[in-house]
Amino acid sequence: MRIDILTIFPEMFQGPFTESIIKRAVSKGLAEIHLHNIRDYATNKHRNVDDYVYGGSAGMVMMVQPIADCIDKLKSERDYDEVIFLTPDGEMLNQHLANRLSLKGNLIFLCGHYKGIDERIREHYITLEVSIGDYVLSGGELAAAVLADSIIRLIPGVLSDETSALSDSFQDGLLSPPVYTRPADYKGWKVPEVLLSGNEKEIVHWNYLKSLERTRQRRPGLLGESEDH
Numbered sequence: 392m393r394i395d396i397l398t399i400f401p402e403m404f405q406g407p408f409t410e411s412i413i414k415r416a417v418s419k420g421l422a423e424i425h426l427h428n429i430r431d432y433a434t435n436k437h438r439n440v441d442d443y444v445y446g447g448s449a450g451m452v453m454m455v456q457p458i459a460d461c462i463d464k465l466k467s468e469r470d471y472d473e474v475i476f477l478t479p480d481g482e483m484l485n486q487h488l489a490n491r492l493s494l495k496g497n498l499i500f501l502c503g504h505y506k507g508i509d510e511r512i513r514e515h516y517i518t519l520e521v522s523i524g525d526y527v528l529s530g531g532e533l534a535a536a537v538l539a540d541s542i543i544r545l546i547p548g549v550l551s552d553e554t555s556a557l558s559d560s561f562q563d564g565l566l567s568p569p570v571y572t573r574p575a576d577y578k579g580w581k582v583p584e585v586l587l588s589g590n591e592k593e594i595v596h597w598n599y600l601k602s603l604e605r606t607r608q609r610r611p612g613l614l615g616e617s618e619d620h
């Protein structure tokens with residue numbers, strides 16, 4: 392998979408993609424992340440990428456031309472499956488959407504700033520708008536990093552057997568059960584007996600019941616039950 396990220400703050404991606412699972416996916420050649428500074432496509436004297444809102448309301452809007460030129464260039468080099476705009480008014484990210492996007496080959500992520508982007512970019516280029524939750528971030532960069540992480544870890548070969556995405560919370564529609572490691576007794580705080588029993592069948596059943604219990608307590612909506620309790 393190849394992800395091209397269009398941003399005015401490429402440095403914001405130094406952290407999230409240079410550690411851990413995403414770093415390994417990139418070094419194994421399973422994912423490529425290419426950052427593009429939208430300002431490099433500005434053609435005016437001051438390299439502006441934003442301008443005042445038509446109609447007089449306060450704030451700045453990202454201009455069409457630099458973003459359009461950047462996307463046009465990328466599209467002339469290869470086909471893209473989706474051009475995604477990260478925005479609080481987009482479709483809510485969930486595991487189902489991450490699964491769907493992990494099957495794609497080439498994606499463009501566009502990170503917005505200020506009051507937003509000129510609507511004509513959305514009309515003529517954007518094929519999918521994604522939000523990561525009902526709160527406002529200063530820009531789309533952190534949302535793009537979250538989206539990229541949720542997708543890349545699902546690419547076959549990225550996770551090892553032990554960290555398999557199959558046992559993730561949400562992958563089976565349930566939250567994960569509690570987990571423990573050694574020692575079996577820490578100052579009298581004991582690991583549940585069943586986990587030490589070696590009885591594989593009983594352990595699988597116990598984990599399932601704990602998943603169900605935790606989901607019912609914390610996220611009943613995932614079980615199709617009422618959220619108020």
Ligand code: 6GU
Pocket residue numbers: 476477478479521522523524525526527528529530531534535
């Ligand atoms: Cl995708 N962008 C911004 N700026 N804020 C958000 C968001 C995205 N998702 C939730 N809040």
